Amino acid sequence: MKYSTYLIKYAEIAIKGKNRYVFEDALMHRMRLALKQIDGEFAVSKTQGRMYVDCKSDYDFDELIAALKKVFGINAICPMVRVEKKDFDSLREEVIRYVSEEYPDRNKTFKVFARRADKSFPVRSTEMNCALGEAILTAFPEMKVDVHTPEIELNVEVREDVCIYSKQIPGPGGMPIGTNGKAMLLLSGGIDSPVAGYMIAKRGVKIDAVYFHAPPYTSERAKQKVVDLARIVAGYAGTICLHVINFTDIQLAIYEKCPHDELTIIMRRYMMRIAEQIAKENDCLGLITGESIGQVASQTIQSLSVTNEVCTLPVFRPLIGFDKQEIIEISEKINAFETSILPYEDCCTIFVAKHPVTKPNLSAIKRSETKLEDVIDELVQKAIETDEVINVI
Amino acid sequence: MSIYLDNSATTRTFDEVTEYMTRIMKENFGNPSSMHMAGVNAEKEVKIARETIAKILKADEKEIIFTSGGTESDNLALIGCALANRRAGSHLITTKVEHPAVLETMKYLEEQGFSVTYLDTESDGRVNPETLKNALTDQTILVSVMHVNNEIGAVNDIETLSGIVKSYNPAVLFHTDAVQSFGKLNVNPKKLKADLVSVSAHKIHGPKGVGFLYVKDGTKIRPILFGGGQQKGMRSGTENVPGIAGMGLAAKLSYQDFESKTGAMYDLKRYFVEELLNLDGVSINGIVTDGGKITDEAVRQTAPHIVSASFEGIRAEVLLHALEAKGIYVSSGSACASNKPAVSNTLLAIGLPQKLLDSTLRFSMSAETTREEIDTTLEVLADELPKLRRFIRQ
Numbered sequence: 001m002k003y004s005t006y007l008i009k010y011a012e013i014a015i016k017g018k019n020r021y022v023f024e025d026a027l028m029h030r031m032r033l034a035l036k037q038i039d040g041e042f043a044v045s046k047t048q049g050r051m052y053v054d055c056k057s058d059y060d061f062d063e064l065i066a067a068l069k070k071v072f073g074i075n076a077i078c079p080m081v082r083v084e085k086k087d088f089d090s091l092r093e094e095v096i097r098y099v100s101e102e103y104p105d106r107n108k109t110f111k112v113f114a115r116r117a118d119k120s121f122p123v124r125s126t127e128m129n130c131a132l133g134e135a136i137l138t139a140f141p142e143m144k145v146d147v148h149t150p151e152i153e154l155n156v157e158v159r160e161d162v163c164i165y166s167k168q169i170p171g172p173g174g175m176p177i178g179t180n181g182k183a184m185l186l187l188s189g190g191i192d193s194p195v196a197g198y199m200i201a202k203r204g205v206k207i208d209a210v211y212f213h214a215p216p217y218t219s220e221r222a223k224q225k226v227v228d229l230a231r232i233v234a235g236y237a238g239t240i241c242l243h244v245i246n247f248t249d250i251q252l253a254i255y256e257k258c259p260h261d262e263l264t265i266i267m268r269r270y271m272m273r274i275a276e277q278i279a280k281e282n283d284c285l286g287l288i289t290g291e292s293i294g295q296v297a298s299q300t301i302q303s304l305s306v307t308n309e310v311c312t313l314p315v316f317r318p319l320i321g322f323d324k325q326e327i328i329e330i331s332e333k334i335n336a337f338e339t340s341i342l343p344y345e346d347c348c349t350i351f352v353a354k355h356p357v358t359k360p361n362l363s364a365i366k367r368s369e370t371k372l373e374d375v376i377d378e379l380v381q382k383a384i385e386t387d388e389v390i391n392v393i
Numbered sequence: 394m395s396i397y398l399d400n401s402a403t404t405r406t407f408d409e410v411t412e413y414m415t416r417i418m419k420e421n422f423g424n425p426s427s428m429h430m431a432g433v434n435a436e437k438e439v440k441i442a443r444e445t446i447a448k449i450l451k452a453d454e455k456e457i458i459f460t461s462g463g464t465e466s467d468n469l470a471l472i473g474c475a476l477a478n479r480r481a482g483s484h485l486i487t488t489k490v491e492h493p494a495v496l497e498t499m500k501y502l503e504e505q506g507f508s509v510t511y512l513d514t515e516s517d518g519r520v521n522p523e524t525l526k527n528a529l530t531d532q533t534i535l536v537s538v539m540h541v542n543n544e545i546g547a548v549n550d551i552e553t554l555s556g557i558v559k560s561y562n563p564a565v566l567f568h569t570d571a572v573q574s575f576g577k578l579n580v581n582p583k584k585l586k587a588d589l590v591s592v593s594a595h596k597i598h599g600p601k602g603v604g605f606l607y608v609k610d611g612t613k614i615r616p617i618l619f620g621g622g623q624q625k626g627m628r629s630g631t632e633n634v635p636g637i638a639g640m641g642l643a644a645k646l647s648y649q650d651f652e653s654k655t656g657a658m659y660d661l662k663r664y665f666v667e668e669l670l671n672l673d674g675v676s677i678n679g680i681v682t683d684g685g686k687i688t689d690e691a692v693r694q695t696a697p698h699i700v701s702a703s704f705e706g707i708r709a710e711v712l713l714h715a716l717e718a719k720g721i722y723v724s725s726g727s728a729c730a731s732n733k734p735a736v737s738n739t740l741l742a743i744g745l746p747q748k749l750l751d752s753t754l755r756f757s758m759s760a761e762t763t764r765e766e767i768d769t770t771l772e773v774l775a776d777e778l779p780k781l782r783r784f785i786r787q
Contacts, residue, residue: 215714219714256783
């Protein structure tokens with residue numbers, strides 16, 4: 001079946017009040033950006049509170065659906081057939097043809113749901129429901145009406161022209177990117193952080209990201225892997241500004257001067273500090289991490305509160321209550337998993353102590369950090385100066 | 394300027410080769426199977442390459458089959474001969490230190506019902522003739538032993554090994570993977586008494602995606618690719634004309650002034666190895682030492698281009714990236730990733746201590762490598778090793 005138009009359903013935006021248009025315009029903007037990436041000419045429009053994608057040229061159905069499924073804010077995509085509005089007899093014929101093409105096996109229950117937005121059309125909605133239902137039953141005796149739980153809900157909308165549709169393809173949900181400010185994602189090469197970025201982006205938040213690398217302990221390939229992960233998230237979140245920070249000297253200083261069982265915690269505190277500074281310089285209103293309670297030593301509640309202590313911006317941890325398997329499922333859904341499990345060393349894993357502290361004490365950690373006093377400010381400053389900005393599209 | 398010491402991974406394409414191939418792609422793009430002039434001209438280029446290579450091998454032109462590289466050559470040799478000689482027996486012999494192109498093909502053949510014996514090597518990486526002798530059975534149809542080991546540069550005495558096989562039963566076929574030796578050592582299949590020899594172009598400054606298999610005239614072998622029947626049906630598919638021509642030229646250039654070039658490479662290798670041993674905590678793999686001393690004779694028993702060195706207390710990957718930061722490209726003896734140690738078969742087989750398995754780098758030179766480049770590398774190593782040893786994972 002060839003669809004000429006798609007009805008785009010959006011859920012949460014509809015309940016917004018006077019600034020509803022802000023959300024709708026953002027959604028249309030995001031849809032246009034997504035459609036620019038694929039072959040074909042499309043027009044995105046909004047009329048009477050409904051949003052449509054009209055296909056102005058040949059296009060590939062699967063490609064179009066895949067593109068729209070990455071636009072946050074879309075609740076469902078309904079492929080429609082648009083026919084010219086004439087008299088009721090010709091409408092009946094179109095509906096019969098639609099059913100015969102769309103459901104070749106026909107052995108289904110159905111219900112007609114007609115809407116007459118154009119009141120000049122001579123047949124009323126309820127009359128249409130009955131007349132079209134009767135026509136379908138006559139044409140295809142194997143079909144049955146079920147008004148409560150039909151397998152097919154056949155929508156017929158009479159407006160400037162007539163739209164017929166019966167299928168709903170679920171969209172990603174969420175809110176359009178750009179409607180909820182910007183936040184800085186701490187992106188590593190692992191499974192969790194890309195998922196965390198995806199989840200916050202889903203709420204309409206624009207994403208920037210920071211990655212800490214530690215050459216020669218981490219490789220160019222590890223960095224490329226992070227760029228690739230950022231690109232996967234950018235498929236949903238739009239362009240991501242990725243900041244690559246050289247963390248080697250800080251890490252070596254911590255290693256030399258601080259107790260080894262506290263390495264990871266202290267390292268994470270400096271990562272948060274640097275991330276926050278870059279976030280503030282780039283108008284980000286929060287930090288995003290992929291932490292989940294208890295997953296590793298640095299993610300116990302005690303560790304989280306010790307790392308959290310250095311931040312003034314809110315830290316969003318969308319995976320905080322997720323099990324690893326639940327995170328992996330989302331990672332697979334957004335196609336990040338295979339890239340995430342590529343075996344390159346990242347800077348969190350190089351200097352891991354055999355028995356890191358799991359219940360760090362804030363004052364003890366602060367005491368250890370004083371051992372860095374004479375060098376750390378300069379090292380942090382130098383690290384921030386190494387900031388290499390990569391625009392990931 | 395970077396210092397490229399990873400010539401066993403691949404080599405810089407000779408400028409002459411690039412220019413020659415470009416010219417063929419632009420002006421001589423015909424299909425060698427076409428009947429018209431464009432086809433004839435393309436066929437000529439393939440013929441020139443075939444002649445050049447046959448001359449280097451001291452073999453007959455019809456004994457060369459062009460392939461897509463070392464991996465296909467190994468696959469064709471092993472699968473093609475195993476299937477064609479199935480009736481004579483179902484036992485194959487190879488070594489534990491072969492390239493994956495051989496080892497994985499052997500695994501596939503095991504799934505197809507063949508039995509395979511994987512020979513151990515001595516601590517210098519070479520196969521002991523006695524070990525091979527004991528593995529032969531009346532079911533054996535094919536033996537595959539690499540000429541030069543790609544990780545430590547050990548050179549197998551192919552002539553002796555194949556001699557043992559042939560005197561046991563002349564019908565048993567002998568294959569050698571010469572990917573790391575062609576261009577660096579003399580490869581003469583008749584002298585080596587090898588029925589099958591695999592070679593790849595990009596290890597000798599030729600293009601990637603092309604290689605050849607020498608198949609001794611009269612050898613029973615079946616094709617593994619089917620199609621238009623090119624190369625007498627042994628390897629269907631339109632010939633990779635620019636690639637084949639480029640390989641021919643690269644082979645010719647590699648064997649020009651051959652004795653003096655390899656002599657210089659051996660001198661450089663010996664110098665490099667001796668200087669490496671002067672650094673703290675460095676040991677060399679694959680060269681037999683005479684009470685800690687490296688003799689010229691011992692060096693000359695190995696390949697001229699490969700140096701395998703272990704650096705105590707340092708992770709190979711970290712040292713590799715530290716060298717990379719200074720523009721020096723090498724390769725790690727065993728590709729280790731966090732939590733997923735993929736330990737090298739060769740390093741295990743030569744009995745390298747556990748703690749050095751993940752501390753081994755391979756430096757591989759070419760005839761283009763200079764003394765200055767080696768000196769710079771040694772200086773950088775002398776500088777980096779103590780620095781890196783300060784930070785050791787607990």
